[in-house]
Amino acid sequence: MIRGESTVSEKGQLVIPREIRHALDVQRGDKLAWVVEDDGTLRVTIAKGDLMALKGRIKSGGRSVSIEEMDDAIKSGVVCE
Numbered sequence: 001m002i003r004g005e006s007t008v009s010e011k012g013q014l015v016i017p018r019e020i021r022h023a024l025d026v027q028r029g030d031k032l033a034w035v036v037e038d039d040g041t042l043r044v045t046i047a048k049g050d051l052m053a054l055k056g057r058i059k060s061g062g063r064s065v066s067i068e069e070m071d072d073a074i075k076s077g078v079v080c081e
Contacts, residue, residue, distance in 0.1 A: 002019050002020060002023050003019075004016070004017025004018075004019050004020045005017065024046060026046060030046055030047075031046070031047040032044050032047060033045045033046075033047040
């Protein structure tokens with residue numbers, strides 16, 4: 001579990017603690033989605049609506065494949081490891 005603490009500024013701004021930013025890979029320009037549950041629990045998630053925003057976040061080490069190759073693999077039920 002990672003814990004952090006922030007103080008709300010006069011302008012209502014928060015600084016996300018370094019440990020939390022690093023653990024979630026939150027970077028400048030990322031958007032956060034805030035949800036208050038019925039029981040008062042606050043849930044904050046990284047809002048990644050644009051797939052291009054994910055570019056470079058996951059290291060694959062594998063080869064690139066075309067859409068057609070993906071479609072063929074899905075149709076045949078092939079699992080690659």
